Amino acid sequence: MVRIEFQMERMKTEMEQSVKAVENMKTGTDDTLKAFDSKLETYDENVLRMKAFETKLAKTVSEKHQEHDKDIDEKLAALENKTVETLDKKIQELQAIKDDVFTTTVAFKARLDSNIAVATGQTVVFPTVLFNEGDSYNRGTGKFTTPVSGTYMFTMAFCLKNIQTLVAGIMVDHKKYTVTLFYGDGNNECLTGDTVAMLTAGQVVRVEVLAGSSTGRIINQDDSYRWNTFSGVLIHR
Structure with missing residues (x-):
């Protein structure tokens, strides 16, 4: 047990x-x-x-x-x-x-297209444009407006008849830049006047009669032999 x-x-x-x-x-x-x-x-x-x-x-x-x-x-x-x-x-x-x-090309030349008589104080208008580079000459007014500043040269040429005289000047705005006495003898003599000017853009150049007569034929234009002209060119900017 x-x-x-x-x-x-x-x-x-x-x-x-x-x-x-x-x-x-x-x-x-x-x-x-x-x-x-x-x-x-x-x-x-x-x-x-x-x-x-x-x-x-x-x-x-x-x-x-x-x-x-x-x-x-x-x-x-x-x-x-x-x-x-x-x-x-x-x-x-x-x-x-x-x-x-x-130098920018700026040049023009224009001539008369007929005989004219001019009076003192008159701006001569040359309506026949031969060339107008720069489009600055106005054939309706006879005025050239400078498009750019620079040195310009301008020339005027007149042919007078019958022993007549003309005093003309190249004007810039209202200032004389050259004055020339033109005299016409029996041979219809042609003379020129010119000027060089330093101008600024916007000035106006024209040919003004400083002494002349509105009666009779003073300036004699003949398309074949005698041209009365106004021309200008930009020489240098």
């Missing part, structure tokens, strides 16, 4: 030890699972952090790239503007050199 009880007690003890061992194993497993869960949670957090960092890094790179592109565009635009300004300046310099070297 005692032996059976002893055996029972030993089996009970062994079973309790087995149960304890299982409980210990379960505790260890639970601890391991907890540690794994903790590591897994840490891993997930690290993954989220890495994704957030990746997003932030991509945004930063994109912003830096845009800033870099903007900086390049601004530098290119500034370079382009500077280049254009430099070219414009060079073109202006070349234009100024061209203006100094080349």
Whole structure:
């Protein structure tokens, strides 16, 4: 009887030890699972952090790239503007050199188309235009208006008949620039008068009768042999 009880007690003890061992194993497993869960949670957090960092890094790179592109565009635009300004300046310099070297063509010549009698104070109108480069001579008024500032030369020529005289002047605005006495003998003599003038744009040049007569034929125009003319040319700007 005692032996059976002893055996029972030993089996009970062994079973309790087995149960304890299982409980210990379960505790260890639970601890391991907890540690794994903790590591897994840490891993997930690290993954989220890495994704957030990746997003932030991509945004930063994109912003830096845009800033870099903007900086390049601004530098290119500034370079382009500077280049254009430099070219414009060079073109202006070349234009100024061209203006100094080349003189604009301004020239005219006109003549009478018939015999006329003139009176003192009259502006002589030469209606037949031979050429008018620069379109500055007015055939209706007999006046030449300077299109540009510069040095000009003007010439007048008159043919008189029957021992008559004419005093005429080349006028700039209302100022005399030359005065010439024309005399006609029996051979219908032709004489000229000229002047050189430094003028500014907009001044008016004309031929004015300073002494003459409105009766009889004073100026003798013959299309074949005697031309009465007024001409001018820009010599230098």
